[in-house]
Amino acid sequence: MMLKAFCHVIQAFLDKVNYGYIFEFLKIRVINNLGADMLKKSYDNSLLLNEILESMGTIIEFDLEDYETHQHAVRVAEGAVFVAEKMGLDADTIQKLYFAALLHDIGKITVSADLLHKRERLTDDEYSQVKNHTVTGSRIIASLPGMTSLASWVRWHHEWWDGSGYPDGLKEAEIPLPVQILSILDMFDSIQTPRADRDPRQKEEAVRIITEQRGTHFNPELVDIVLELIHDSHVSISEKPHRDFAALKKKYVDVPFHDSDKNFWQSSNIESLYYILKLFADVIDSKNEYTRGHSTRVSVLAKILCEKMGMPHEDLLKVEIAGLLHDAGKVTIPIEILNKQDSLTEEEWAIVRAHTTKTFEIIGYSAALREIAFIAACHHERYDGNGYPMKLAKDEIPFLSHVIAVADTYDAVTSARAYHPQRSAEYAYNIIREVSGRQLHPDVVETLLAIPPKHIEGIVDMHISSYAPVQIS
Ligand SMILES: [Fe+2]
Ligand SMILES: [Fe+2]
Ligand SMILES: [Fe+2]
Numbered sequence: 001m002m003l004k005a006f007c008h009v010i011q012a013f014l015d016k017v018n019y020g021y022i023f024e025f026l027k028i029r030v031i032n033n034l035g036a037d038m039l040k041k042s043y044d045n046s047l048l049l050n051e052i053l054e055s056m057g058t059i060i061e062f063d064l065e066d067y068e069t070h071q072h073a074v075r076v077a078e079g080a081v082f083v084a085e086k087m088g089l090d091a092d093t094i095q096k097l098y099f100a101a102l103l104h105d106i107g108k109i110t111v112s113a114d115l116l117h118k119r120e121r122l123t124d125d126e127y128s129q130v131k132n133h134t135v136t137g138s139r140i141i142a143s144l145p146g147m148t149s150l151a152s153w154v155r156w157h158h159e160w161w162d163g164s165g166y167p168d169g170l171k172e173a174e175i176p177l178p179v180q181i182l183s184i185l186d187m188f189d190s191i192q193t194p195r196a197d198r199d200p201r202q203k204e205e206a207v208r209i210i211t212e213q214r215g216t217h218f219n220p221e222l223v224d225i226v227l228e229l230i231h232d233s234h235v236s237i238s239e240k241p242h243r244d245f246a247a248l249k250k251k252y253v254d255v256p257f258h259d260s261d262k263n264f265w266q267s268s269n270i271e272s273l274y275y276i277l278k279l280f281a282d283v284i285d286s287k288n289e290y291t292r293g294h295s296t297r298v299s300v301l302a303k304i305l306c307e308k309m310g311m312p313h314e315d316l317l318k319v320e321i322a323g324l325l326h327d328a329g330k331v332t333i334p335i336e337i338l339n340k341q342d343s344l345t346e347e348e349w350a351i352v353r354a355h356t357t358k359t360f361e362i363i364g365y366s367a368a369l370r371e372i373a374f375i376a377a378c379h380h381e382r383y384d385g386n387g388y389p390m391k392l393a394k395d396e397i398p399f400l401s402h403v404i405a406v407a408d409t410y411d412a413v414t415s416a417r418a419y420h421p422q423r424s425a426e427y428a429y430n431i432i433r434e435v436s437g438r439q440l441h442p443d444v445v446e447t448l449l450a451i452p453p454k455h456i457e458g459i460v461d462m463h464i465s466s467y468a469p470v471q472i473s
Contacts, residue, residue: 049144049257050099052280055362057102072193077101078245079185079230081252084178086229094252097178100153104182107137107154109283113335134158134167143279153179157186160217172219180219184210184226187217207231281324294411299323300463301407301456306400308447319400322375326404329358329377339418353388356380379404382439394441402441406432406448409440410456425453 057073080101084094108116111133115126122130138155141147156170156179163171191206207227214220281295302323306316330338333355337348344352356377364373378392378401385393413428429449436445451459 047254047256050254052277053099053257054102056106056280056283057099058362072189073102073105075189076104076182076185078248079189080178080182081245081248082233083181083185083226083229085248085252086233087181087225089178091252091255093178095255095257096150096153097182098249098253099257100150100157100178101182101185103137103141103150104154104157104186105133105137106140106283107133107135110136131158131166140279140283149176152176153182157182159183161219162216164216175219177222180222181226184218184223187213188226188230277321277324281328294415295324295327296464297411297415297460298326298404298407300460301410302400302403304451304459304463305403305407305444305447308450309443315400318372318375319403321369322372322400323404323407325363325372326359326376326379326408327355328362329355329360331362332358341418353380356389374398375400375404379408381405383441384438387439399441402444406440406444409435410448425456429453 057077058071077098080097081094084097089097108130111130115122115129118126134155134157138151141154142151153176155167156165156175159165159168159170159175159179161172161175161180163169187210188206191201191209192203194200207230210218210223210227214223281299299320300323302319303316306319311319333351337344337351340348356379360373360377362373363376364370375398377389378397381387381390381392381397381401382405383394383397383402385391409432410428413423413431414425416422432440432445433449436442
């Protein structure tokens with residue numbers, strides 16, 4: 001959490017402060033934070049699951065300009081825990097409600113930003129695309145083992161008490177009570193949050209609108225209870241973080257997740273870690289068509305290169321995961337910049353470069369993954385020290401980052417991009433040979449070049465077919 005707070009500071013100053021200074025600071029901080037091997041096989045994955053779910057909850061709002069103060073989902077989640085506890089709901093339900101509230105709009109990652117931020121009235125077709133975030137969100141959550149009820153709560157957060165909601169037209173008690181609570185708090189906070197088409201409104205206005213919707217949108221009795229709780233405690237859930245939340249979080253949220261298959265998540269089996277990280281990578285890829293497939297190919301090629309170099313099994317796992325997540329920070333780059341055909345302005349370049357530190361921030365949220373996060377965040381460092389974000393050189397850069405850099409370069413050259421067509425393996429090999437010892441680590445380059453260019457596509461492809469990626473939509 002310390003690191004997360006620190007990264008937020010970095011983020012806030014990123015556009016204003018001299019890069020050299022900021023990254024020097026980051027470098028010292030990051031290196032101090034490393035040390036122990038974080039990917040211990042005995043790590044209790046049940047808590048990692050919670051951390052990753054929390055991390056996923058932040059992704060949806062990561063690209064907002066007012067990210068620092070926005071965090072609608074966090075406020076709804078905190079408010080929901082507060083209300084659920086006061087209403088005497090059991091601990092398991094409270095925890096599940098927290099995650100459902102945090103992730104209620106996760107399905108919006110598959111809706112285009114233009115549509116989400118559109119000021120004009122949506123067409124019927126556009127509106128049904130936006131509404132579909134409930135279905136997509138539930139599929140994302142349900143792809144993890146043992147998450148059925150959490151997934152269905154996400155699916156039903158736009159159901160109405162009178163049966164006129166979506167996607168399933170549930171009515172009254174058909175809607176589980178926790179979802180009813182979530183819906184009221186979602187509305188309560190949304191009204192007080194600025195939107196593309198309107199300014200934020202006052203708490204009193206939110207109370208008035210919700211009261212008006214007693215019996216139509218919301219369970220009338222529950223409206224009275226929730227509004228009274230909010231009133232009595234003087235809580236404005238729009239003020240974040242709520243002062244008393246830390247204790248509630250410790251009691252209800254930061255405990256092994258009970259809706260899941262405990263044996264699966266608490267086992268020391270690396271498989272459960274893969275499961276969730278692959279989902280995480282898929283969620284990130286689905287947010288942006290531009291990187292779709294790229295992270296999987298980079299991950300596969302990096303792992304192949306490590307195998308060829310005879311590296312230990314643990315390194316193979318680390319490079320695979322770091323490869324999957326290396327561009328996680330790209331969710332923060334506007335699509336117009338990623339797809340721009342002309343050369344970028346200096347300001348746009350700064351935004352592109354920042355995806356590495358954002359990657360660190362997104363993955364490093366979880367202490368268990370901080371080493372992985374660092375490996376991933378260094379994939380644009382150069383062997384000669386002229387890369388970014390920290391201008392590390394040679395051995396200062398984790399060796400696995402050197403491997404990812406080679407795989408990343410190979411895939412970037414051979415994939416069609418907005419500014420260049422698809423190119424052959426031979427073409428990529430020539431470029432990579434040229435920059436060996438300057439941009440890329442010569443040992444890794446040598447390993448790649450030892451694979452005949454005619455073989456490489458097939459080798460990468462055969463590994464990808466065994467991935468069976470999660471279908472997001
Ligand atoms: Fe929603
Ligand atoms: Fe990158
Ligand atoms: Fe990349």
